[in-house]
Amino acid sequence: MKNNFRSNCPIACTLDIIGDKWSLLIVRDMLVQRKKTFKDFSASPEGIAPGILSSRLKWLEENDLISKQKLPDNQKENIYLLTEKGIELAPVITEIILWSDKNLRAQNAEMFSIAEAGFKQDKSKVTEGIQNNYRQLVQEILG
Amino acid sequence: MKNNFRSNCPIACTLDIIGDKWSLLIVRDMLVQRKKTFKDFSASPEGIAPGILSSRLKWLEENDLISKQKLPDNQKENIYLLTEKGIELAPVITEIILWSDKNLRAQNAEMFSIAEAGFKQDKSKVTEGIQNNYRQLVQEILG
DNA sequence: TTTATTGCTACCAAATTAATAGTAAAAAAT
């Protein structure tokens, strides 16, 4: 976990870790779509190339946003899971979804919304729900 | 404003517009540091190269996140201002700052916080304050 | 024991980013 941050600005530091074209989409896949394996991430509609995916997963692991492990009954699949640090990105993702819903829908009528009804009224509740659901998933997998 | 979005996911669409190394830092400069000119942005500690800055400003303008204009009494400086669409990125920036404060401070003791006291207790109030202050700035400049 | 799946790595091409120098227009200074 090298930290060659561009500056001491908290925004710049965050972008130095997750401010690329793919990292937040991997977090989305994990948090919202409950994806866990290299194959799962490869199958996402954006079509990330394997080399890029490989390097991003390594990077996110180095930065403690995700963990990588094999389950005892399956030595083939690697299971990637968000750490608490990664789960805490949920509010950022929530705000991105809301911004997109409000400001980009006109440009992309086909856009699907991850946001259920009630998302806007009760933003932090929905975010917490996503986080707690994910924590439960981790619990189920790792015991 | 071409929209070659990678997918119909609202997160992916947003990242296709602001998901690069620099765009959100320009928005930060405008919203939080009240920077307005090419020179202002160039002076930020992260050291963006002029060619990149130029292309990002064009891109953000094409996507209606910022506007560019000259003031009647100064034909030399270009004044860049956030549009409403740009101002509405404030909640995303707020959440990034909070995440950084909580999860990155250990890695960067020198990190300064844009967040004043009370930020955590009253997140949305602080965000709204930043937005309204900026709207006032725009009003003062454009009348 | 063959076949399929998974998780990659290797390779090369293409695109993007970065660093620096330089230029044109406007404004300020002399």
Added chain:
DNA sequence: ATTTTTTACTATTAATTTGGTAGCAATAAA
């Protein structure tokens, strides 16, 4: 009025990153 400075870039080239495809080793399934 003329030089100097400032501002906002563009141009150029080098370096780095990204992207696309093929292929391989290990595990698991048939």
